[in-house]
Amino acid sequence: MKAQLASPSLLPDRLLPRSLVPGLALSGAVAAAALVLERLEIALVGKPWLEALVIAILLGAIIRTVRAPSRAFAPGIHCAAKTMLELAVAMMGATISFGAIAAAGLPLIASIVATVIGAIIASFLIGRMVGLPGKMALLVACGNAICGNSAIAAVAPVIDAKSDDVATSIAFTAVLGIVVVIALPFVAYALHLTPLAGGILAGLTVYAVPQVIAAAGPLGATAVQAGTLVKLVRVLMLGPLVTGLSLLRARHRASEQPTAAHHSILRLMPPFILAFLALAAVNSLGLLPRMVAAPAHVLSGLLTVLAMAGLGLGVDLRSVSAAGPRVVFVVTASLAILGAMALATLRMMGLA
Incomplete structure (x- = not known):
């Protein structure tokens, strides 16, 4: 089951809803188990070192590797991995507010944008140099530069990434992301950074907002506030x-099919991206009620976990392990570049 996320090859021409039930039920069970395990982590150690979506991929991949689900499960698994992921990305728009960008100030925004773009380009080039497929190299680059798992999950359906590439990128990025959270306070102390500088460093390098808070917490409240703001602007670049x-992607396809070249930009963009932008615009204008935005955020997270379960069920761990060393190298090198660019940003701002 290495079909691309956007490929309909697993689905019959006329798909009855009941044919989705076995695969969706299995994906849902894996997702539920992942959510329970995340709760257990929180109960035992106070925080989820491995998020539910990472656990969902790992559990799904283990099931797929030990005993591959029969063909009856394929349509539902494909629906979970593709359709549910697209719905999750669309609903992410409800969490975006463009006004937060303006509040950060132009110099800081410009520095964040330059850091993210530079990190994506450098990481992608390193990935290609060591032989990673183009789509996997792009997933790793976007994941490291913006917001880890969420960025990988959002980019995957846009570039028609393979399940194996998505699972591998998320798995190794998540593990090294934890290392960054643990190491960052020690780095800040070693470099004699102020709480403000340490917070900005955390916001520029750590993946998820909760992880930024965990990394900046030992540096004080100022660090947490600065890190959260910087991280928010970084996430908005998604x-x-x-x-x-x-x-x-659409223009590339149009160039291969000249008859489609006259389509407008809106016709070229996938519906879930249009939905994402529409929700983000409505939320930015303050027109999205809190009673809608909050549930949309929760539902987006749940659908992402379900999608990751579906992705995992399409991944054989033996194929992931083959790409492992190269991915680890690229993720590590990418994090090093991101950290160096972040420190350069702090020096330009006179904070380091």
Whole structure:
């Protein structure tokens, strides 16, 4: 089951809803188990070192490797991995507010944008140099530069990434992301950074907002506030990135099919990206009620876990292990580059 996320090859021409039930039920069971295990982590150690979506991929991949589900499960698994992921990405728009970008100030915004773009380009080139497939190299680059698992999950359907590539990218990025959370306070102390500088460093390098809080926490409240703000602006770059990749992908297809070249930009963009942008615009204008935005955020997270379960069920761990060493090298090198660029940003701002 190495079909691409956007490929309909696993689905019959006329698909009855009941044919989705076995695969969706299995994906749902894996997702539920992942959520329970995440709760157990929180109960035992106070925080989820492995998020539910990472656990869902690992559990699904273990099931797939030990005993591959029969063909009856394929349509539902494909639906979970593709359709549910696209719905999750669309609903992410409800969490985006473009006004937060303006509040950060132009110099800081410009520094964050330059750091993210530079990290994506450098990471992608390193990935290609060591022989990673183009799509996997792009997933790793976007994951490291923006927001880890969420960025990988959002970019995957846009570039038609393979299940194996998505699972491998998320798995290794998540593990090294934990290392960054643990190491960052020690790095900040070693470099004699102020709480403000340490917070900005955390916001520029750590993947998820909760992880930023965990990394900046030992540096004080100022570090947490600065890190959260920087991280928020960094996450907001996911929208322009996904939109840009979607347009590039569509234009590439249009160039291969000249008859489609006259389509407008809106016709070239996938519906779930249009939905993402529409929700983000409505939320930014303050027109999205809190009673809608909050449930949309929760539902987006749950659908992402379900999608990751579906992805995992399409991945054989033996194929992932073959790409492992190269991915680890690229993720590590990418994090080093991101850290160096972040420190350069702090020096330009006179904070280091």
